[in-house]
Amino acid sequence: MGSSRLGSGVVLCLALVFTILALATPVWIASPNLSFGLFKGQAGSVSFDVAKGDAEKVAVAFLVLAMVSLLAASILVIIAAKVEERDRLGKIGGASAVVAALFLLVAMATYTGLAKDLVASPTIKWGYSYALGWVAFCLAVIAGPLAIFAK
Structure with missing residues (x-):
């Protein structure tokens, strides 16, 4: 049994979980009383739908492709x-x-390009959903070549 390949598989499962959480949670951009996700936003205890532009649709599409892969x-x-x-x-x-x-990279870079001006404000920060997407990318980058070259 290849332990490095098995470890790579576990890391890929973790990357999958992080990608699902990133897509499902509503905290891509956060401020003290407002947060935005890809589908929903939240102001205090009030939840609302987020209007989706082209960049959000691209991010969602590539996140779904990344999950399947x-x-x-x-x-x-x-x-x-x-x-x-x-x-x-x-x-x-x-x-x-x-x-x-690569799918995760395109999704995250597209969303970063969309929201970089909004996050430039000192009270608005990137949320944990956004961070989970980048962590999933890093895990996939590490686990992919490990699985390819493992014996």
């Missing part, structure tokens, strides 16, 4: 770690993880 990569890498004869599956899973990292 991360799911496939996780499954393939874990199978390859458990069954020694499935080395090719591990390499395909690692390549899928690298593709997922």
Whole structure:
């Protein structure tokens, strides 16, 4: 059993969970009494729908593509770690993880470009949902090549 490949699969599962949380939670941009997500916003205890422009739609689309790629990569890498004869599956899973990292990069960079002027205000900060997206990207970048080159 390939322990480095199994570790890579666990990291990919963690990246998948972080991507799902980033997409689902409403704190991409936060201020003391207001937060915005990709779908919902919250002002105090009042929740409201966020108007979606092209950049938000691109971010959502690429986050969904990243989730599908991360799911496939996780499954393939874990199978390859458990069954020694499935080395090719591990390499395909690692390549899928690298593709997922590219999808995450496009999603996060698009949203960063959209909101960089808004976050320049001293009272408005990037939220934890935004941070989870970047952490998922970093995990996919690390786990993908590890799965490809692991024995």
